[in-house]
Amino acid sequence: MQELCKSQCEPCRVGAPVLPKAEQLQLLEGLDGWQVIEVDGIEQVTKFFDFKNYIQAMEFTNHIAELAEKHGHHPAILTEWGKVTVTWWTHKIKGLHKNDFIMAAHTQEIYHQRIEEALANI
Ligand SMILES: C[C@H](O)[C@H](O)[C@H]1CNC2=NC(N)=NC(=O)C2=N1
Numbered sequence: 591m592q593e594l595c596k597s598q599c600e601p602c603r604v605g606a607p608v609l610p611k612a613e614q615l616q617l618l619e620g621l622d623g624w625q626v627i628e629v630d631g632i633e634q635v636t637k638f639f640d641f642k643n644y645i646q647a648m649e650f651t652n653h654i655a656e657l658a659e660k661h662g663h664h665p666a667i668l669t670e671w672g673k674v675t676v677t678w679w680t681h682k683i684k685g686l687h688k689n690d691f692i693m694a695a696h697t698q699e700i701y702h703q704r705i706e707e708a709l710a711n712i
Pocket residue numbers: 662663664665678679680681682683
């Protein structure tokens with residue numbers, strides 16, 4: 591995860607190959623609690639994050655939106671009371687690219703940073 595978290599998204603062209611399952615599993619090992627799902631035949635990597643309330647969930651959602659804009663790579667986000675589910679896949683290849691695992695690593699890093707900040711303010 592350390593390596594992924596320091597990585598930047600690579601240019602991904604239409605028609606690029608989706609990640610083979612073996613590489614997906616290897617990249618998952620570097621993450622914490624993410625899983626690969628398939629939705630309408632499209633493989634995606636997803637994880638949900640817990641929060642104290644809806645405002646904190648929304649703040650995290652907006653932080654991920656800023657991350658996505660910065661990298662030009664955007665997730666599906668479901669924001670609920672106390673919970674945010676973030677799901678990454680690459681639209682242009684209709685599946686998983688290494689970029690999705692890089693962005694998952696950045697996502698969980700943001701969550702951990704926010705938790706540490708909250709604990710520091712107790
Ligand atoms: C033009 C724009 O950069 C592209 O459409 C980007 C936008 N964000 C994206 N996000 C994701 N998840 N997959 C993409 O293929 C993608 N393409």
